[in-house]
Amino acid sequence: MSRQGGRGTESKKMYWYLPFISPSASLQLMNSELFTLTYGALVTQLCKDYENDDDVNKQLDKMGYNIGVRLIEDFLARSNVGRCHDFRETADVIAKIAFKMYLGITPSITNWSPGGDEFSLILENNPLVDFVELPDNHSTLIYSNLLCGVLRGALEMVQMAVDVKFVQDTLKGDSVTEIRMKFIRRIEDNLPAGEE
Amino acid sequence: MAVCIAVIAKENYPLYIRSVPTENELKFHYTVHTSLDVVDEKISAMGKALVDQRELYLGLLYPTEDYKVYGYVTNSKVKFVMVVDSSNTALRDNEIRSMFRKLHNSYTDIMCNPFYNPGDRIHSRAFDTMVNSMMMQVC
Numbered sequence: 001m002s003r004q005g006g007r008g009t010e011s012k013k014m015y016w017y018l019p020f021i022s023p024s025a026s027l028q029l030m031n032s033e034l035f036t037l038t039y040g041a042l043v044t045q046l047c048k049d050y051e052n053d054d055d056v057n058k059q060l061d062k063m064g065y066n067i068g069v070r071l072i073e074d075f076l077a078r079s080n081v082g083r084c085h086d087f088r089e090t091a092d093v094i095a096k097i098a099f100k101m102y103l104g105i106t107p108s109i110t111n112w113s114p115g116g117d118e119f120s121l122i123l124e125n126n127p128l129v130d131f132v133e134l135p136d137n138h139s140t141l142i143y144s145n146l147l148c149g150v151l152r153g154a155l156e157m158v159q160m161a162v163d164v165k166f167v168q169d170t171l172k173g174d175s176v177t178e179i180r181m182k183f184i185r186r187i188e189d190n191l192p193a194g195e196e
Numbered sequence: 197m198a199v200c201i202a203v204i205a206k207e208n209y210p211l212y213i214r215s216v217p218t219e220n221e222l223k224f225h226y227t228v229h230t231s232l233d234v235v236d237e238k239i240s241a242m243g244k245a246l247v248d249q250r251e252l253y254l255g256l257l258y259p260t261e262d263y264k265v266y267g268y269v270t271n272s273k274v275k276f277v278m279v280v281d282s283s284n285t286a287l288r289d290n291e292i293r294s295m296f297r298k299l300h301n302s303y304t305d306i307m308c309n310p311f312y313n314p315g316d317r318i319h320s321r322a323f324d325t326m327v328n329s330m331m332m333q334v335c
């Protein structure tokens with residue numbers, strides 16, 4: 001009897017720790033194949049749900065946008081990058097830090113427009129498209145359009161309106177994947193009237 | 197090298213079959229179809245041992261006058277059948293084995309393509325080129 005009581009108190013003393021996950025914790029690695037297959041499942045499901053490819057592209061962009069507006073907070077917290085002074089610096093941060101951090105690749109930056117407001121990200125290999133072969137009836141599908149949405153959403157949260165689109169895609173037979181980014185304007189913070 | 201390569205689903209219907217265009221295609225369909233019985237026989241005869249050793253290669257299924265038929269079965273019971281010209285004596289068992297392994301890897305990649313539904317016929321450019329390269333190699 002006493003023993004049982006003893007055991008009872010002992011079991012009450014047991015408690016569990018939940019691991020504390022801080023946003024600045026070291027990068028947790030995910031199997032890239034799992035990631036690729038998950039994204040593939042997402043895209044094919046969208047293709048089943050929507051009749052035409054344009055709708056799928058739009059939907060992917062929208063989902064990416066929603067990811068981007070959240071991801072930027074995580075990115076800023078983890079990477080400690082400050083405010084960029086010009087668009088070139090932004091391009092560097094995107095290619096060398098953001099892509100490295102989230103996709104494990106470092107795209108190269110080329111084809112700056114003379115005005116310095118437009119550039120291309122060249123992805124030698126895109127982890128989203130391993131295994132993928134576009135069937136003929138999806139010729140207008142932009143498979144990785146989610147990335148465009150992510151970039152657009154993230155930059156919008158740091159007061160930059162940009163236009164992002166794919167101009168080359170390895171899935172469509174091009175040798176590299178090229179994402180074109182165009183700076184449109186700064187989004188001014190709307191300060192309340194009367195405050196400086 | 198090979199004159200005909202076929203991928204057969206678990207339920208014994210063809211997923212992919214391709215032969216050299218110079219020969220009578222129907223003849224190879226017939227050869228591959230006949231070989232399936234031998235595959236089944238082999239699996240049931242040494243099924244237990246195969247599972248234990250994780251050996252997927254079934255070896256020579258049967259030789260005909262002009263051709264030799266080799267088989268390979270994955271753990272998910274998908275069969276690969278390869279018909280090779282008998283006159284090509286230089287072909288070693290090891291090479292056949294490595295060709296099957298290549299075929300298996302390529303098949304795995306197709307299965308990972310999100311646009312491919314398991315059980316459908318295989319329409320893939322990457323797979324086509326791989327099979328072509330295996331049929332051309334030493335012709």
